Amino acid sequence: MSPKSVLLWTMQAALFWLVLLVPQLVVFLLVDEPPTWEFVLMIATLVVGIVHTAVEPTWRYRVHRWETTPDAVYTLSGWLSQEWRVAPVSRIQTIDTKRGPFQQMLGLSTVTVTTASAAGPVEIEGLEHEVAQRLVVELTNTTQATPGDAT
Amino acid sequence: MSTPSEVPAGLPAAPEFVEPLQEWHRLHVRMLVVRPLNEGVAMLVPILVLLFTGNGEKWRLVASGATVAAILAFSYLIWRTTRYRITDDQVELHTGLLTRKQLAVPRDRIRTVDLTSKPGHRIFGLSAVRIGTGQQDVPGTDGLTLDAVTQQEAERLRLLLLQKGVAPRTAQAAEGEDAEPAPVPESEVISQLDLKWLKFAPLSLSGLVAIGAVFGVLSNYADDLGLHPVQDLWEWLFENPSLALFAGFLVALAVIGLVLSIPLYILQFWNYRLTREPDGTLRVQRGLLTTRSVSVEEQRLRGVDVQEPLLVRAGKGAKLAAVTTGLGSKGESNLLLPPAPLSVAHQVSRDVLKVGDDPTTLRLRKHPFAALRRSMFRHVLPWVVIAVGLAVWAPSWAWPIPVAVIPFAALVGWDNYRSLGNALDERYLVTRNNSLVRSTVALQRTGIIGWRIQRSFFQRRSGLMTIGATTAAGAGIYHVTDVGESHGLALADEAVPDLLRPFLIDSTVDDQAERNDWR
Numbered sequence: 001m002s003p004k005s006v007l008l009w010t011m012q013a014a015l016f017w018l019v020l021l022v023p024q025l026v027v028f029l030l031v032d033e034p035p036t037w038e039f040v041l042m043i044a045t046l047v048v049g050i051v052h053t054a055v056e057p058t059w060r061y062r063v064h065r066w067e068t069t070p071d072a073v074y075t076l077s078g079w080l081s082q083e084w085r086v087a088p089v090s091r092i093q094t095i096d097t098k099r100g101p102f103q104q105m106l107g108l109s110t111v112t113v114t115t116a117s118a119a120g121p122v123e124i125e126g127l128e129h130e131v132a133q134r135l136v137v138e139l140t141n142t143t144q145a146t147p148g149d150a151t
Numbered sequence: 152m153s154t155p156s157e158v159p160a161g162l163p164a165a166p167e168f169v170e171p172l173q174e175w176h177r178l179h180v181r182m183l184v185v186r187p188l189n190e191g192v193a194m195l196v197p198i199l200v201l202l203f204t205g206n207g208e209k210w211r212l213v214a215s216g217a218t219v220a221a222i223l224a225f226s227y228l229i230w231r232t233t234r235y236r237i238t239d240d241q242v243e244l245h246t247g248l249l250t251r252k253q254l255a256v257p258r259d260r261i262r263t264v265d266l267t268s269k270p271g272h273r274i275f276g277l278s279a280v281r282i283g284t285g286q287q288d289v290p291g292t293d294g295l296t297l298d299a300v301t302q303q304e305a306e307r308l309r310l311l312l313l314q315k316g317v318a319p320r321t322a323q324a325a326e327g328e329d330a331e332p333a334p335v336p337e338s339e340v341i342s343q344l345d346l347k348w349l350k351f352a353p354l355s356l357s358g359l360v361a362i363g364a365v366f367g368v369l370s371n372y373a374d375d376l377g378l379h380p381v382q383d384l385w386e387w388l389f390e391n392p393s394l395a396l397f398a399g400f401l402v403a404l405a406v407i408g409l410v411l412s413i414p415l416y417i418l419q420f421w422n423y424r425l426t427r428e429p430d431g432t433l434r435v436q437r438g439l440l441t442t443r444s445v446s447v448e449e450q451r452l453r454g455v456d457v458q459e460p461l462l463v464r465a466g467k468g469a470k471l472a473a474v475t476t477g478l479g480s481k482g483e484s485n486l487l488l489p490p491a492p493l494s495v496a497h498q499v500s501r502d503v504l505k506v507g508d509d510p511t512t513l514r515l516r517k518h519p520f521a522a523l524r525r526s527m528f529r530h531v532l533p534w535v536v537i538a539v540g541l542a543v544w545a546p547s548w549a550w551p552i553p554v555a556v557i558p559f560a561a562l563v564g565w566d567n568y569r570s571l572g573n574a575l576d577e578r579y580l581v582t583r584n585n586s587l588v589r590s591t592v593a594l595q596r597t598g599i600i601g602w603r604i605q606r607s608f609f610q611r612r613s614g615l616m617t618i619g620a621t622t623a624a625g626a627g628i629y630h631v632t633d634v635g636e637s638h639g640l641a642l643a644d645e646a647v648p649d650l651l652r653p654f655l656i657d658s659t660v661d662d663q664a665e666r667n668d669w670r
Contacts, residue, residue: 071650081608083604086602088600088647100158116600119626120628137464
């Protein structure tokens with residue numbers, strides 16, 4: 001996983017909290033005599049937002065893992081709540097690459113591996129472009145070698 | 152041929168070969184009447200309202216006429232633009248006027264065929280055919296549906312679409328026009344409705360659900376008329392809080408629910424029979440007004456789910472659902488057995504899975520004590536929060552209500568813990584969850600196509616994890632909730648050998664090294 005992911009998650013977290021914070025600020029500034037609870041809520045959002053943005057990305061980076069073997073794809077993700085996902089290569093149906101705007105800025109990609117189960121996509125976040133491409137090619141080759149999709 | 156639902160489920164005389172429809176076919180022309188009947192009912196109330204409010208001005212007449220005309224024109228256009236054909240390899244459906252949709256389903260991917268006749272269909276001898284594939288149903292899409300064809304045609308399609316291994320061409324060559332019909336293979340009845348099961352109807356609370364549904368529809372109409380009965384009632388109740396009134400309301404609800412539940416059970420499950428057909432499918436037929444026939448390819452059956460709603464469980468009953476691919480999410484299409492005695496459920500499960508002992512009767516392993524703590528916490532905490540919230544912000548009579556609920560919540564939490572359990576035999580992974588609708592799922596180990604192992608912050612602190620076995624069938628994932636870490640991983644490793652093992656070892660080696668590897 002690229003260390004740039006930390007930056008990516010920081011940007012995402014910051015954006016999320018700004019979306020919550022800015023409207024509150026606008027209301028606070030425009031309304032005459034804003035109620036105290038509004039002020040309290042805004043400060044609370046600000047504090048939680050700063051702590052979250054500061055802590056979550058590094059924590060997440062220390063948790064996230066991924067690996068592929070000839071037989072399976074594994075990921076470990078999350079921070080407070082953590083999740084392992086395992087999908088056998090023989091059950092893979094599609095392999096997608098995805099780049100959000102922030103990811104494009106940082107040169108990162110997300111590889112999504114889906115199986116026949118609606119609950120089972122395995123997402124590998126924050127890969128360098130060329131790593132992602134290499135991975136997709138490799139997975140596609142191994143997948144093609146194994147028939148059946150277990151529906 | 153009479154209606155399929157009444158035919159003793161034998162095959163028609165000339166068995167195996169059903170000829171594909173190489174030509175393009177239209178849906179039956181009677182749909183011009185049936186669709187407005189089925190769908191127009193929903194428009195009836197607005198039209199009547201439009202007609203009879205006001206003083207019979209001319210525009211009201213015109214508007215209602217236009218609505219009716221629009222419905223008719225719409226159903227004509229649907230009929231006119233919809234065509235289907237069934238070739239040797241695919242089922243194709245073309246439909247839509249403005250947005251043309253062309254659906255094609257490879258025939259060897261067809262897993263289920265679901266025939267549904269609503270009352271409107273039945274009057275005109277029609278039936279809607281829904282074809283399910285291995286694809287997981289996305290909400291909003293409905294597989295491939297032919298709505299509708301004649302019941303004979305539907306029956307023919309069912310046989311045609313599910314016949315596997317009979318190469319059409321050779322079959323046609325072998326059986327000429329007047330070939331001697333082979334002996335008709337019998338379909339084997341696994342289970343059928345027993346009127347004694349009616350005692351489970353009130354216990355299943357279906358009456359209350361029905362009241363809820365009717366209430367929802369009525370209040371929708373009331374809204375259209377500019378009435379707000381619920382809001383009014385609520386405000387009135389707020390001003391005159393009365394315990395007697397509240398209790399009376401609950402009693403009335405319970406009584407109506409009980410009374411309604413019996414006809415509902417009959418409506419849904421009349422003529423219920425579960426059969427194993429000679430073409431290797433399991434077929435469930437049921438329904439009094441709306442009849443349904445759901446055929447599931449037996450090979451694709453990945454397991455069963457014994458569901459015991461709290462009260463039904465108290466009456467030693469259960470219902471059985473299939474864990475399989477290709478069934479829509481609507482209207483309990485996966486149902487194998489309506490609420491019935493538990494022993495019947497186990498017997499049906501045994502017959503359906505073709506095993507000596509029903510895997511859901513296996514002795515389940517208990518989960519660690521920490522799981523009880525988590526279960527209690529999850530069930531009780533929300534009510535405490537609500538009570539505190541009400542105590543602060545609501546009138547003083549409000550907060551005792553959630554407080555009164557807390558003991559029940561605690562009971563449910565305790566029962567939920569008692570429900571938790573898992574087991575493994577040579578072929579099935581068995582997991583039990585939940586209290587209000589306790590569900591014991593037996594999932595074929597070969598049907599597991601991955602794992603999702605979750606550990607929340609609190610789970611990690613108490614050494615628990617929730618193991619999800621992902622599968623193409625049914626809900627897509629089945630959980631073993633709050634199992635001890637080492638036992639859980641051992642279970643997953645044993646259920647699908649070799650999948651998790653490298654992972655288990657890897658998690659102990661230095662992670663930094665492998666991360667650098669891919670940088």
